[in-house]
Amino acid sequence: MNNRLDHTFFCRDSLVIAPEILGKVMVRVLPDGTRICVPVTEVEVYRGMEDLACHASKGKTKRNQVMFGPGGYIYMYLVYGMHWMLNIVAGEEGNPEALLIRGAGEISGPGLVTRYLKLGGDFYGENLTTSNRIWLENAQSINRFSTSPRIGINYAGEPWVSIPWRFRAITAFV
DNA sequence: TTGAAGATGATT
């Protein structure tokens, strides 16, 4: 009974994955063996070189290179000098897309999610389909969700600031 | 080598 989501789930268009990943269960095993299981409740899609809000839009760099690989890997990065962001790489190899995890369980906010799950830079490049310390398990997806523009990306300009690529589970249905 | 700008969160 292996319930873990595999590459067939992650190696698809991020816009297809986004609504489906809501409600899937993130499992984190701490060094002491403690297991934290929380459903994903909010994500944002960063999709391809043309998306000026996506870190991959300026080309491949040491920091964003994992996004250019196949889906199912973790892209971690630090913002504002203090908050680690957890992203799940999506799509086929060569197609830089990722889902920023903005909410999980009762936690709201991408920086708080990584703090709660004890995730940092050492998770950069982690393979979600084989890792023994973090993965996603299948569960019924949330079929009630809302979409809205992404947060904190005003620098990207139109149409990227307005495009509704933020997907939130409606709390009452989580 | 340097500097400006962040995919935020807590506080005023």
Add this chain to the structure above:
DNA sequence: ATCATCTTCAAG
């Protein structure tokens, strides 16, 4: 509305 805090990347 402001600030903490520091890596990344592009410019010089």
